[in-house]
Amino acid sequence: MYELNEKELIFVFTGPNGAGRRTVAQMSGSTLGIKQVISYTTRPPRSSEVDGQDYHFISAEQFSDAEANKAFIEVIEFSGNRYGIKEQDVADMIQKFGAVYLVLNRHGAEQLKSTYGNRVVRIFIYADRETVQQREEARGDSPELIERYMSHYEEEMAYKDACEHVFENIDLAHTVFDLTKTLDDTYLRRNLLDLD
Ligand SMILES: Nc1nc2c(ncn2[C@@H]2O[C@H](COP(=O)(O)OP(=O)(O)O)[C@@H](O)[C@H]2O)c(=O)[nH]1
Numbered sequence: 538m539y540e541l542n543e544k545e546l547i548f549v550f551t552g553p554n555g556a557g558r559r560t561v562a563q564m565s566g567s568t569l570g571i572k573q574v575i576s577y578t579t580r581p582p583r584s585s586e587v588d589g590q591d592y593h594f595i596s597a598e599q600f601s602d603a604e605a606n607k608a609f610i611e612v613i614e615f616s617g618n619r620y621g622i623k624e625q626d627v628a629d630m631i632q633k634f635g636a637v638y639l640v641l642n643r644h645g646a647e648q649l650k651s652t653y654g655n656r657v658v659r660i661f662i663y664a665d666r667e668t669v670q671q672r673e674e675a676r677g678d679s680p681e682l683i684e685r686y687m688s689h690y691e692e693e694m695a696y697k698d699a700c701e702h703v704f705e706n707i708d709l710a711h712t713v714f715d716l717t718k719t720l721d722d723t724y725l726r727r728n729l730l731d732l733d
């Protein structure tokens with residue numbers, strides 16, 4: 538396994554689906570200049586999604602081949618689709634950029650933590666049940682998919698106290714400001730938000 542040095546950090550955004558993890562991660566990530574390590578998935582792309590940007594969309598056969606070659610740090614199955622992060626992608630991105638982020642459910646967050654230890658900073662993003670459901674509806678998720686996401690809500694919420702940082706995402710601008718400032722002050726020290 539690639540050993541990370543002190544300046545190399547992996548930010549893992551986790552929390553219930555629909556809480557806004559991807560949205561806030563992308564916004565803070567672009568301000569702070571940290572890049573996303575993209576997962577591989579067998580699920581089909583949604584109409585707004587771009588291959589290589591949202592996910593690497595691959596066939597079930599390609600996924601199994603990569604799995605057989607031990608390419609993935611972890612693999613999960615959600616709703617009949619498979620998801621995984623490639624170890625080589627994490628190593629390459631870290632060597633190139635120093636700090637990276639991922640958006641994962643609690644199992645992925647836990648796996649990364651056990652692999653990379655104190656180099657992993659888990660950031661829990663959440664909102665109340667009703668708000669999450671409304672956002673999934675507004676995002677255009679089907680009623681069946683929403684039901685599946687909501688059936689995992691409590692399980693994902695139970696991971697909150699294990700995470701290094703927790704943000705309730707109600708007002709988007711507010712969340713992104715607080716998050717960016719916390720990451721900058723605590724880890725990156727780029728003083729991007731120094732308002733003095
Ligand atoms: N553990 C793990 N979770 C992942 C990975 N990629 C995506 N996820 C999470 O798996 C869940 C299901 O993903 P999906 O239904 O496609 O939702 P999406 O977040 O809107 O793309 C979401 O909570 C994702 O954040 C991965 O490689 N590993």
Ligand SMILES: Nc1ncnc2c1ncn2[C@@H]1O[C@H](COP(=O)(O)OP(=O)(O)O)[C@@H](O)[C@H]1O
Nearest residue numbers: 554555556557558559560672676706707708709
């Ligand atoms: N604070 C917020 N207020 C209103 N809508 C939000 C907020 N944060 C995110 N959203 C919207 O909610 C939906 C879910 O956010 P997304 O980032 O896709 O969630 P996740 O990655 O946690 O599944 C998206 O349509 C996003 O634009």
